[in-house]
Amino acid sequence: MRLEKVLIFAGLWAILTAYAVFARAAEPSYIDLSAGGICNFVADKQELLRTQSVLREEIAKRSGIDLPMLSSRELGKRPSIILALESDTKRLPQLVQEAVGQLEPIGAEGYRLVALDQYQSVVVMGKDARGLLYGVGKLLRKATITPKSIWFPKGFSLTTTPKNLVRGHQLGYRPKNNAYDAFSVDQFDQYIRDLALFGVNTIELVPPRTDDDPTHMLMKLSPTQMMVELSRICDSYGLDVSMWYPNVGEDYRSPAGIQSELAEREQVFAALPRLDALFVPGGDPGNLEVDTLFRWVGQVAQVLAKYHPDSKIWISPQSFNTDRQYAMFFEHANQHAEWLGGIVFGPWVSMPIDEIRDRLSPEIPIRRYPDITHNISCQYPVPDFDLTWALTLGRESINPRPREFKHIHNLFEPYAIGGITYSEGTNDDVNKFVWSDQDWDSSTPVVETLRDYARLFLDPLHVEPFVHAILGLEDNLRGSPLINDGIIRTLDQWRYLEVHSPAGKTSNPRFQMGLIRAYFDAYTQRRLTWETYLEQQALDVLKNTKQETVDNALVEAIALLKQGTRQSVCLDWRQRCLELADSLYESIGTQLTVARHHGYEERGNFIDHIDMPLNDAPWLLPQLEALLSHSSSAEKTKQLAAVLQRTDPGPWGIYDNFSEAGSWHRVAKGKGWLSDPGNLRSASHGFNIKVKGPSERAAEPKAWMKQATVLYDYPLVIDYMELDTTADYLVKIAYTGRFKSHISLYADGLPVHGYQLVTGSDVYEFEVPKAATSDGKVTFQWICKPGERGLQVAELWLKKKTSN
Known part of the structure; x- marks a missing residue:
């Protein structure tokens, strides 16, 4: 039946395509x-x-x-x-x-x-x-x-006529990128040309020294040589050249330190044939205090003017988190230094862009620096991103998000004069062209941009099929893959194009980037279904065992859990992913693995995670295998019960796992994604995947890998209703996540605990003030110290106290 549906679908597409070709010719x-x-x-x-x-x-x-x-x-x-x-x-x-x-x-x-x-x-x-x-x-x-x-x-x-004055992308030639560091001069020339055909007027470069390794084995030229070549290419097309130049030196205070840093910049500025703007971030990386930053940039401006007298410097408040820092920043910016081109709004700017616009002098422009390249742990994370995708696709996969980035672009467009996107390679290729088209005219329907993209880069005779196939990849990322039946439909679309479109019969990298995602997503969904079934089977065996059969139950459950890796599914789809990864490496240097393609961890190497365990087997197996070594059946049974009842809140208690959608009805959402996609005033999901590959997944519960998260000093608020008005309660909290923060907790405004330094996967238990629950409900509010990056809560147990 499945095969019949695919054949019918393929036949209909073939008829429609043939008709389109005939109609256009006639x-x-x-x-x-x-x-x-x-x-x-x-x-x-x-x-x-x-x-x-x-x-x-x-x-x-x-x-x-x-x-x-x-x-x-x-x-x-x-x-x-x-x-x-x-x-x-x-x-x-x-x-x-x-x-x-x-x-x-x-x-x-x-x-x-x-x-x-x-x-x-x-x-x-x-x-x-x-x-x-x-x-x-x-x-x-x-x-x-x-x-x-x-x-x-x-x-x-x-x-x-373009609506925005600045329309560009950062193309950094450095080892951290997932493809650019393998580009030749000709490949950069073509890529810059492609972007110009969609209205780009600025390309942003990076200097030879950043927070990265100095070079990489894949580089065709030294960073200095390629920097010069990229400036020359841009000038040949009449495009502006910007440079992102972070302050990663060790000393910006002493005369010797300053002179050393200025000497480096003089060499860079003198070497560039064209440089129209310099962007010096306030942080991420290279944090400097506000006074030091502005004083230093003023000195850089003097050197810059010697070689590029019309070039201006743009500056950002990245990594400034306190009221005092912002007050000083605006005081300096509003003095209208002659060198100041404007202010940049980018990742890790904790103040919303509309507030920045209000506090800046009206004549000082804002330029956006949007992160269009990452899925999580970024400025604009994918909303409703499932833990399955965080474990496999990770932070920097091939990630077309056309509708999301049109929305994000248009939401904040009134506050800026355009933007230069932050990119780490070709994984965000579709996003670049969508953003450029919106910078030109934000009334352009995103589907029209995708039609142009398909017509120019893929296949002009299969435009509509390609548009729907690309949109399908964006849809794959939303929600649980277990219930997303569109994932297989999207694979069917790409497989049809693989057979019937010329783009699928050649090594067209743009086609192959979409195709590999379609195969990867479908393979991951099948694995998730299989491994979820195996885990549930294992748990059923363990829950139904008795003391006298505990050994047999442990052996059977261990065998079931190990089937997830020993007996995989859809291996032909897996193999196709590996073939496409090799092809993309050969054609444009895409680094989808570390060992085989010389990539970097968390920098686009999602094929390394193609077999990442998707159930709780990595946490369960070590414990079950350890139980087998006990000689006492009674002790085995007791400890097994503790494992199986880890999430039990006790009689009439409440347990919440904030990695699951079912617990989120209690969380105060704040402004929400539609109004606040950067989550500066909203609660969202955070991830903390302590793993480099399938064999190294941390032996901790899946529940600890995804959390309810807030950024900076925005509070996390969670409400509980229908409590026993006569009972005393304990609250047990799993503080997990990547932020190392001092967290305080209040219940209905009453202190539960003061600032507690949380550095990793920590579980704490506290008494809840009786006055907070006596009315049958309680509101918990968490907040971190001013100036810190935020906080996360993974699990919460609200337990009734029992008398001893």
Whole structure:
């Protein structure tokens, strides 16, 4: 039955695709540019050469057609792509002037793109050189280019100017990245070009020295050499160059320390052909006190001005957590230093962007620095991310999140002039293009961006199937995989494309990044189903045993739990993941494993976690095996009961596991994800996976790996109702998570415990003040000390006290 459904689904897709191909070929609503050429009306030919080359090269690589250059006399005699700047309007034929003259005005970096049906031609008119490049990008995105054919829709007309002034991405050439450090100069050139075709005007580089290793075995050039090459590439496309330069030195106070750091920066600035902006973060990494930071940056500005006199410095309040720090930060920023370009809002900025806007002088701009590359432990974690995905996909998997990042972009867009995203490699490729398109025009439907992405980079004859397949990968990440039947449908979509689309028959990295996720997700779901079943079978055996049969029960339960690794499922899907991981490494240097592909832990190596245990076997097995060594059956039975009853709150008590959805109805959510995706004023889920691979998963309960979490000094509030008004209660709490904080707890405002330093997986028990529960309900409130990063609660037992 399953096979029949797949075949029916594949057959329907084949029919629809064949119809789409036939309809497009027969439909007269497309201009056929295949036998045409390029007609250049730009007065300054030098200004056009790069964009002209981009157009010809991108068409040639997709169609095999090398469009010739045409003279103005040939216009109207054969199809053509007409390139012009707005200043060249009077040089155009009258018909073309009339066509573009009817369109709305354009501003800086804008363009007009219009199909001239009478001429069987297309006009690309830029306001300036950048606008012409972006117009060519839109032409390529809307054209259907296949081997030996180039079609463009008749009647197409677009006049557009970018809404945001800064539209860029950070491409860091450093070992911590999951792919960039393996790129060649040509690969960087193509990637930067691809981004420019979607309206990007800034690329942010990193210096040779950061908080990372100095080099990596995969690097084609030294960090210094590649930094220079990237600046040159950007300049060749007319794009701005920014540089993220953290303060990772040891001494920014003494004259000797300052001179050493300034000398390093002078070498960097002198080497760069182009540098339009410098971004110095206040932290993450390189925390400096506010006074020291501003004094130091003022000195850097003097060196920067020697080599790039028009460049400005942007600064962020990252890692500033106290009122005093922010007051000092705004005092300095609002003095309008000549070197200050503006303020950056990025990860680990504890103040919401709207509050920062209110406290800054109106004329000081804000630039966003959004983390679009991570799933968890980041600025914008995936909402409702299941522990299964945290254990396997981890922090930095291939992670298309188009709808989520459109929402995040648009929510905070009014407070900034654009942004340069934080990226750690190609895993967030879809997110980059979505964010760029929203920076250009945030009214653009995200599905339209995905259509352009599919048409340009994947397969112009399978656009809609690719759009739905990409959206399916985003849907896979929400909620429990156990109940997400869309995961298999998404795999079916990608497998159909694997067979029927040319993108699936080649080593197209963008196709393979989606395909590997589809296989990985489906394989993980099947494993989770299997291992969950085995764990429940083992627990049933143990719960139903008696003292005289305890040994047999332990042996049987151990065998069941070990089947999860010894007898796996869907091994062909697993093997396909490994093959695709190798292919991505060969084509673009993607490092999905540490040993085989030379990646870094927690930096995109999710294939290392493909066999991560998904049930509680790593915690249960050591305890069950230890029980077998006891000689006393009575002692075995007693200790087994303690293991099985670990979560028991006692008679009429309450137990909550905040890694499970069922306990979250008690948690005060705060503003919630829709209004607060960065969780600065909301409770959310946190993760703490103390593991490097399947053989090293920490022997602790799964419940301790996911917690109710709040950031900074926002309180965590959990309500309990329907309590016994006459009873005395104890509260037992599992404080687990990655933050090391001092936590205090109150019950209805009454102290339960003062600031308690929590450094890892700690369980505490306290008496609850009787006055807090005497009305049959209680509100617990946790808060950490000012200036700390936050707190987490994994489990809670509310137990009735019993008299001895």
